[in-house]
Amino acid sequence: MPSVVLLCFVMPTVVPTYFWSESLWNAFFVCVMFRYISALNATWLVNSAAHMWGYKPYDVNIAPVENMSVAALTLGEGYHNFHHTFPWDYSTSEWGWNINLTTFILDQLAKIGWVYDRRYATRDLIEKRKARTGPKAEKYIPQELGY
Structure with a gap:
């Protein structure tokens, strides 16, 4: 807690x-309040957009969606339907590094031993879940992604 106060509030004021x-x-x-409020609002906007606009390839019964615009702007945070369907998957997406800088960084840190015990959903598990709770009609699947 002291480091948060020092690095987020004191230093940006004093420097x-x-x-x-x-x-x-x-x-x-x-330097403090405008940055802090902007960061919070950006975070909330991402979470709101990723629960409102997009498609649901993994589970149509939950609110979170896959939003490629959010994924591109945030380097990987728009894959909410996958994330909520498989919350233990470290990548939050079945696409690996595709527009997901967080997964890339975690994979690089794993190579040097700083990250370990990464859990992920297998291709078989993903396909079974899509068949069970995913959309049954082609109209839900965006054609530009080539599903």
Whole structure:
């Protein structure tokens, strides 16, 4: 907790004030509050969009969806239908590194031993779940992804 206060609130206020002669008021409200509020709202927007607009290839009975725009803008956070269907899969997507920088980083860290015990859904498990709870009609499947 002390590091959060120091790195998120104190340092972003003190550094601009000391090094660039910014007023304490501006440093706090621009470098701390504006950044913090913007980051929170971006996070909430991503979560909202990934629960509203998109398609459901894994489970049509839950609200989360696959949203390729969110996945592209956030480098992998738009695969919510997969994530909620297989919450223990470290990649949050069956696509591996495809627009998923987080998976790429975790895989690279695994190569040097910093990440281990990664769990993932097997291709067989994914296909069985799609057959059981996925869409039954072609109209749900976006053609541009080549399903």
